[in-house]
Amino acid sequence: MVVTKKSLLVQQLRRTQLIDFLSKGKRLDGRKLLERRPLSIELSPIEKASGSARVKLGNTEVIAGVKVELGTPFPDTPDKGILIVNTEVLPLSTPFAEPGPPSEESIEVARVVDRGIRESEMVDMSKLGLVKGKKVQAIFADVTVLNHDGNLLDAVSYAVTSALASAKIRRYKVTGEEITATEEFVPLEVQTLPASVTIARIEDVLIVDPDMEEEAMMDARITFTTDDRGNICAGQKGSAKPLSFDQIKLAASIAREQGDAIRDLIRGVIA
Amino acid sequence: MVVTKKSLLVQQLRRTQLIDFLSKGKRLDGRKLLERRPLSIELSPIEKASGSARVKLGNTEVIAGVKVELGTPFPDTPDKGILIVNTEVLPLSTPFAEPGPPSEESIEVARVVDRGIRESEMVDMSKLGLVKGKKVQAIFADVTVLNHDGNLLDAVSYAVTSALASAKIRRYKVTGEEITATEEFVPLEVQTLPASVTIARIEDVLIVDPDMEEEAMMDARITFTTDDRGNICAGQKGSAKPLSFDQIKLAASIAREQGDAIRDLIRGVIA
Amino acid sequence: MVVTKKSLLVQQLRRTQLIDFLSKGKRLDGRKLLERRPLSIELSPIEKASGSARVKLGNTEVIAGVKVELGTPFPDTPDKGILIVNTEVLPLSTPFAEPGPPSEESIEVARVVDRGIRESEMVDMSKLGLVKGKKVQAIFADVTVLNHDGNLLDAVSYAVTSALASAKIRRYKVTGEEITATEEFVPLEVQTLPASVTIARIEDVLIVDPDMEEEAMMDARITFTTDDRGNICAGQKGSAKPLSFDQIKLAASIAREQGDAIRDLIRGVIA
């Protein structure tokens, strides 16, 4: 949970100011209500990874790196590969993190992004099986947070999607149960580009892509991840206050629309 | 360790009252000195477990569930199965527990109950071997504590004994080193019914089955587990004060006698 | 980190006294500047270990025990054995240790001693391979600290070197991929005897083998481990202040010289 160091009085004044701004359709940093912060994606900053991406969403900055290893399949999907998304909110990235086991926020972000990737069927896991029930390729998408200025969830989503979509993985030859690593690397096939969009509610106003200060003042938060065809494949409500039925439906349609814009941007980068 | 929230003065007054009661052969809740609280056992509350039992001993309430998995035998007993008893005193069950690794009390309870099951040879572990040195059946008896009102050890003992005695386990066909799971489920054979009886000493008086309040005031505690033939198969002294030779011998004979009554009750339930 | 309980004033007075002593070429316990505390080594105190040594360096006392197990080689050295040095600074040994995971000091000591053993090639790891890529002998050198009176690093170094140099390990017969344990035990061959020497700087004075009180007052610390031929095979600077170029070179030559004396002593014991 994010706690600001400011005094209560200052917080209240700032909130009053924010609400006043929002009522006029503006935000404290000059954005419009449904405007995302500038998004930039640098591909392959980590040469040692199979795929990697450094994403800046405003001042929020993360790096995703993809590693592929040989692993054992889960018993209920013996012919499918494994994909694990992991996020570390380093104490490097914010005055509020502490060293130690992954925080609640790290776990939530990783799990929601993981669901978006998995449910959208971005990666065809059945192509990662090698020897049924024995050996599969296991994809680890690890994310290091460098600067946390709010809306980590979307930044991590874009970084993982970009890193996977640009990854090159080793080809294996399988003869019977014998697996031989080749020196050939092929692009990881992706079937769609999932993109998450996070919307915050402050009083009765919905805004897109809250920054850290807005997150500290928001009443509720909702994230939807959509795929190329506009399907919603993951959703997550957070924060301490409720949402109305209409707010949820509106958020879903905003997410679908802005998801397309984000996909276009990612597609442009990985092309 | 159990700590009550009451003030020191109130505790001392209560202790004076308790000792006065005990000197008249009575207890604060109306029981006689050697009287257990009402014991009720509900079999198979957890359909997904191979065997399960919900035990109420007065207001102490626990659920034991038995799961059977394939495992690797210990190197010194290559042809024997594995049995592991595990207890979790959940923070749900008492104002005094904390989330985190198993408490000292959880570990002691699980280990003493485990010894009773193991040393009584309740389950013939050699029948759980499948492929010598490679594959055996591993029985996990896990216990969740729902309400901790004292004498957890006996409640857990009765729950684990009942869950094991009513368990049905999958049959395996073994041909050479190949193991095939069948869809046939057979009762787990049990050779005896171990039952633990816990006796507390308060001043010079021995009482059976102390409740939480009595545990907070007891001087010493001793538990004996007996089998069908009246053998003692596990023992454990606890708490901060000593016992005399005579008290130990008396406790052992009480445990043997009450063990029979408990076995009769369990037998009635599983019949 | 070591913290003394004394008041600040007392500490300052003691430091003034120490510096006065050092300026006269003496130390508080009567030693000369480059004089080590008496070193005694008892071989094989632990019969159950393949090799063991109990080392007293003044009042610092440790026991090293060597165990040999079968293990899997590291992927990058498929035909070599494994050697792991581990040190536990027990709360038994000092008023300042706490139960829990290994302290920073434990880890540093174990890793520096490990480097000295490994880089000196004391043990020819290629002789510990059994089946390439599958099975090797794994040597664990575990150290229990009994009394911590400063300069743990050297005491642990001498104990591990002595325990390894006097170890007897089981012979295995290897036919193809089949490994058979024999009942024959042969001395572990060692190619050299690494010995570490720790030098502390207090103001401008270098002293050898600081005790606990000197460690609490030292400005900087440097350790060099040397082998039979006077090569330096491990080095580690520690503590909160710097060293000059000359101090480092002087320390290296002291370490080489005293290393020979220590090797002679160890050789005498294991002969």
Place this chain on the structure above:
Amino acid sequence: MHEMATLIDDKGLRIDGRKVDELRPLKIEAGLIKNADGSAYIEMGKNKIMAAVYGPKEVHPKHLTLSERALLRCRYHMSAFSTDTRKNPAPSRREHEISKVLRDALLPAVLVEDYPRTAIDVYVEILQSDGGSRCAGLTAASVALADAGIGMRDLVVGCAAGKLNDQVVLDLNDTEDKEGSADLPIGLMPTLKEVTLLQLDGMLNTEEFQRAFDLAVEGCLKVYQVQRAALIKKYFGAEEVRQEVKQ
């Protein structure tokens, strides 16, 4: 996810015989954990869940104390025997996430500002798990909070809708959750008509999302009837329940 052809038969019935908009058998009972300040037990399909509340009470460790409101903590935990294959008792990442989601789902309903400088601990123990255990756990937790006498704006009810063979259905069981193609659990404050929990796991187009959401809300309102009855039964006895249900 692939779908088995048989999740809904040609009569429109599901593998457990339910219609697409039918809840599983549901039972709620308040006040079973004697030590707790409030508690509730729920069975929803094969889910068997115990919830308990301790508090308002002193905050430990103290530095977590909030000066203006109660600290609401929530722990969702699965017993080792609750799943088909034994679950390691150490909390998984999934349990950590659901703990957070449940806390966020209860917070809007609890009058935390009435209990400054205190802690309210909510424990949800899954004794046997089936599909929808977070929803059933949420429903039970909110009854346990009410049973503890803690001031609330509204109860919170949980229920999920999902998608099987391209049909939107209510309240997925375990097999349906695994074989189906979407699960949308929601948490609702039934009187205020506000949503406090929403997760989505699976693929829904715009229209399906709309229908699933509406169906989940309907499900919540049905569960709410049983939830109220449990509290009335606890506090006013069985007679009133019957009257209540008739009305």
Place this chain on the structure above:
Amino acid sequence: MHEMATLIDDKGLRIDGRKVDELRPLKIEAGLIKNADGSAYIEMGKNKIMAAVYGPKEVHPKHLTLSERALLRCRYHMSAFSTDTRKNPAPSRREHEISKVLRDALLPAVLVEDYPRTAIDVYVEILQSDGGSRCAGLTAASVALADAGIGMRDLVVGCAAGKLNDQVVLDLNDTEDKEGSADLPIGLMPTLKEVTLLQLDGMLNTEEFQRAFDLAVEGCLKVYQVQRAALIKKYFGAEEVRQEVKQ
């Protein structure tokens, strides 16, 4: 447990040549850990155990402070090289249980009420383990407490009896413990004749339990002589020990 035929031979001797009621060789020495406030080293058979006491001292963390008595803590720990195959240095469940049992076994003897608001930490380190390490550790811990000058009602001595081939025997070694059919370790305050530790692991009928218990008490009393001698030697020198032993 199955039993090997050879645990007791036809002359009534055990695998290490002892009679059924004979202790293993025993050696106790006080005061070896310089940093500790009190310490003791014991060898009993192949057991080699160091015990150390720190305290009375300030309690950390502070919230554990007891206002009316000392907080007595105990940690039983095995060195990685102490067992036949290497032991993982992280404390096992067994070590946790024995730590608790030893604390409970020492508490009746220590005058904790004389040291309110302090902590007394007792560490028992198994350098080499044989059967009966908890008993030997208890004996050593009580010497270490006395060596630390901490007020005690009595010393505490540990010794076990057990069953081999249907015979009750004293002080089982490692092989006997594993192959035998019962082990009954007890802790005794030898002057007060009160029992502070009792565990049983194995199968004994009424009469065997009685005999094993009596035999373990006898064993404790023998160990007590060596325990006293160690303290006398430390505090009065070797001469007195000889006198003492003669008497």
Place this chain on the structure above:
Amino acid sequence: MHEMATLIDDKGLRIDGRKVDELRPLKIEAGLIKNADGSAYIEMGKNKIMAAVYGPKEVHPKHLTLSERALLRCRYHMSAFSTDTRKNPAPSRREHEISKVLRDALLPAVLVEDYPRTAIDVYVEILQSDGGSRCAGLTAASVALADAGIGMRDLVVGCAAGKLNDQVVLDLNDTEDKEGSADLPIGLMPTLKEVTLLQLDGMLNTEEFQRAFDLAVEGCLKVYQVQRAALIKKYFGAEEVRQEVKQ
């Protein structure tokens, strides 16, 4: 360690084409982490490392507060994707040791006595690792401290020398570190000419040690030029850097 014949070719060039006394390509940039009080990014060969400083600030937990100076803490951590095969994100013993060594290497330079009762936290994150990551991390950490405006006696620079095929060489890359026979990383306060870090891993005779040490010091002084330029660029803009480098 065995050595490959090809680590230095017959022209005296190394596997990446460098001469024996040549540094890898080096780039340092200050102030990239917006949230931090100071930060620096370094690329040295394939090393890509981010360092950030938070502080001086209140100490948590409070009992660690030092009354006469700042508490300097350091955490060296490797991202899971930073190594050839994925690294488990939990800190290894190696990471713990390097964290300690880096703290000890920075302490002599930081005016900790100017910030009593505060904490200064230094984080070094290895995004991609190559040989010499601790040296590059040290260089970056010291820039981050300066960028945070924390008072320092001097900067600290890290650079290693080592031995390949019996030749002493500067600044080993990953392959050279693994295949070579010694690595001597040092940390230097370049103006004060004092050593704050020294480790040695490998085998060097007296003369080799001397040469390697001198070479590492030379390397440090070269790195120092780039380090200074990064700070000047941050605080005085690009023009000054060019002037500075020309002089």
